[in-house]
Amino acid sequence: MNALDVDAVRKDFPILDREVNGNPLVYLDSGNTSQKPRQVIDAVREHYELHNANVARSVHTLGTEATEAFEGAREKVAAFVGAGTAAEIVFTKNSTEAINLVAHAFTAGAQDPRLRLGPGDEIVITEMEHHSNIVPWQLLAQRTGATLRWFGLTDEGRLDLSRLEDLINERTKLVSVVHYSNLLGTINPVDVLVARARQVGALVLLDGSQSVPHIPVDVTALGADFVAFTGHKMLGPTGIGALWGRFELLDAMPPFLGGGSMIETVAMTGSTFMPPPARFEAGTPPIAEAVGLGAAVDYLSAVGMDAIQAHEKQLTAYALDALAATPDVRVIGPTDTADRGATISFTVDGIHPHDVGQILDDEGVQVRVGHHCARPTCVRFGVPATTRASFYLYTTISEIDALVRGLERVRKVFA
Amino acid sequence: MNALDVDAVRKDFPILDREVNGNPLVYLDSGNTSQKPRQVIDAVREHYELHNANVARSVHTLGTEATEAFEGAREKVAAFVGAGTAAEIVFTKNSTEAINLVAHAFTAGAQDPRLRLGPGDEIVITEMEHHSNIVPWQLLAQRTGATLRWFGLTDEGRLDLSRLEDLINERTKLVSVVHYSNLLGTINPVDVLVARARQVGALVLLDGSQSVPHIPVDVTALGADFVAFTGHKMLGPTGIGALWGRFELLDAMPPFLGGGSMIETVAMTGSTFMPPPARFEAGTPPIAEAVGLGAAVDYLSAVGMDAIQAHEKQLTAYALDALAATPDVRVIGPTDTADRGATISFTVDGIHPHDVGQILDDEGVQVRVGHHCARPTCVRFGVPATTRASFYLYTTISEIDALVRGLERVRKVFA
Amino acid sequence: MKLDQLYQEIILDHYKRPHGRGLREPFDAEAHHVNPTCGDEVTLRVSIKGDTVADVSYEGMGCSISQASASILHELLKGGTVEESLRRHEAFAELMGGRGQVEPDEAVLEDAVAFAGVARYPARVKCALLPWMAYKDALARAVPEEEKA
Amino acid sequence: MKLDQLYQEIILDHYKRPHGRGLREPFDAEAHHVNPTCGDEVTLRVSIKGDTVADVSYEGMGCSISQASASILHELLKGGTVEESLRRHEAFAELMGGRGQVEPDEAVLEDAVAFAGVARYPARVKCALLPWMAYKDALARAVPEEEKA
Ligand SMILES: Cc1ncc(COP(=O)(O)O)c(C=O)c1O
């Protein structure tokens, strides 16, 4: 494994040259959305300047080029996450759509018993989910009469597995769990959950929105049935996400959105549908966005996901130490680097995160404040909101120093 | 109204400098997707290079800039289509999602009687719909037991309105009609349909995928309840579309996709939702794409939609004349320019559209061949497929000449 | 310094020593408002006696801006007439929507002019408005439309 | 000229004067295949006598490439053994998937080598394969797995 050359990496990200409020930009909000390297921005521009056309519909040259670029991106993404075939990658608009797509496959009348859901059946999530992995299941439970249950959390910010056997049981149809929490930074024990789900015949969806960008993910090795992830958090454009699913299972699922390109044949009296992934990609897909995402995974692979993980671990250890040394800071989530990612939420005694974020912004330091779309996690830890710093391959140790300096200024303003 | 300066316009579209198979590119497939001006490509690039951040979630400077750019784009799009307020514009990934979003608002148990749908209720479409305005209603009819009915077409390619009163009746809950057909080029009489729908209390959705890019559209004046359209056909990026809806009606609709940013508050036991448009925009939206679409409508407005319409009318008249003069060509759709747009489908006697398209491609002429995602329209006219030329603001008369010359070569190869 | 305009002394004072905080009886109506992006919450009660705003009491979690705004609202509206409170509400909303371009009228807004700087921070405008929106909502419930006419 | 490689004389001949077109009796299985992007369709029947492909009959709508491909398929497979037909099927599929990089074996593919140029046009490969996919499907139905063993 080659070590990551952060100075070289930073040169690829045009936005890092920017100033914010007269200070150099210190972007510590990559968990929210990542910045984009020149290579991705250029790939999108070049696509529009040279190859733009609709896909899968044309015999003309531009259409063929666009289709090859689009399907080529699917192959790159498939390889990046270790999918068996490119046909297991469904392009969506974001993680959220990917999760909703799976939720809509479950109905009372489903042909496949695995997807049949009604009163008495259970779906299991956790108290550390992003709203995008909570609300779709609440809505599904409302539609079908199924029951939504969830894992609680330990004070350390880990899944409380003491009730594993009770929570995942014979009635469980689906376990949908975040791989890497966007608020706590916790990386969950997928193997334990998958093993138990297999025992009872439940399907497993992993919300990989934070893991796929930051750690090497091999969907086949993980053993889940579905993994959802999103382009904009992994150096790619906005407007694109993906659902990986085992082909056999995708093929058992009914269509979600109906429209062009997902059909086999249409008559006024009824239609038949394409096999996956086309079945789930109604209408014109995010073509330029796929091309950009392809460039993003090329970039990540060139740097090396192992190197990125090692770099982020170093940053996380440094930041956790630095924050531990500040008495008025309380970290919400694991306080050592075992099974945790480079996302650190914390509170500052007596000062609301909004005010923390505002003063840090004045110093050029961009952190996210609020409930991070994981309000139940905040409730669990008795805080209305947190301040969150999240790192990526372009983050430096001196940016963490800037954060710590910024926190001193926060204290001064509110002294 | 200023006339359109097509030479000046063409300079803004980098792709038009390209060659295809050794010939200058003649792009006659804008009905499929439009090309993008420099101004749009640059707006997307600049967003990523300078202002990229997630929206609606941050207090930091980049987040504020991105949010203002995103919401500013919503205001531009709202003004472009004459919406009452920006809150009436829901950003989707394309037209297809916009139509599906409306379809999913109809359920057996809907609170609002307008959205309550079950056996005995009827949805009305037409035989000239794009698959994206057929399949969602077939799926909805399957889910709810409602009946799908449709207008037939005259031999001229117009809606057969002779059964208007029968088709739109007291049982009709929704009339969903294409504004401007992507296969025939027909522009439908919205006023007649809306007037009848109002008499019986049915809602009206217009598929504006082809009209919004090509003619001045004022959603308020049209009098429909919903209008769906898509960014990539109107000089904008892929990955973004929009649903306009009357605010009161959007506000009566339940959420569709669940997730981040569409919620008011989330507890494990239940959630409440934001008012429109946020309610329908779960997850990270297509941010850079919205910025690009904003630049696209700025561009269209600067050229002038009236000027674009006049330019396209001129091209259409010229092309219809030229094709009428070729004995082996049969135009499918209206053969004069009244109530028709700049999209012309035709067949060439004895030669399959695939072969027509292939030989035209060899000449650099990019036309679409196939059923154009409107297979029932092909069936109605007894053809398996057509060749389609579609024009836009950058199309020239000499490109139509290139098409006609290309058709001569087609004849020669298959002589 | 831009930041000093946001965190004016008056705002920090009200934040650290809020006036009239706590939910009190009697009251005619209560409103609970949430800022969904950040989770800030306020519960606010009004007590109306004839034409007069007899009390405004509140409880909430939030940043300095929303908390100080609630405290100043209490100071400004309590004891005045309902009509006056609506005038002040309007002036405050106008100031907040003005992106820093609106000159506040000190006669109407008194201490609340300190919020002029907040208007430059679009992300914080909602914080400042939170208690005011709750006030308007509570007032509407306390004084039904018919009665106002 | 690239285009001449696509529209070779042999292909145009088969298109204009298709061999063995029409659906005939007797047959053991039928398959109907559609190319969803363009709407091309083919219905194809096979009649198997012992080890021999006694007849391949077909009917369809489509472009020159798919029609000529069906005609050549008929020529090539009819009268041969089932095993031979599968070998030819494989060679044809390999040629089509080769993006113009596969050298076709004329001994196996005979007239079908004319399709070498089609492999350079990804959008047309599906046209050429349409009748071959239908053949494979029909054959699988005519000769159940157990019997083959
Ligand atoms: C009339 C019509 N409706 C709907 C669509 C679907 O648009 P999109 O593919 O962007 O969802 C199209 C274009 O493909 C169209 O022409």
Ligand SMILES: Cc1ncc(COP(=O)(O)O)c(C=O)c1O
């Ligand atoms: C853990 C997690 N899940 C889901 C999401 C939703 O992703 P998106 O907004 O791209 O749909 C996010 C990010 O916002 C996330 O961090």
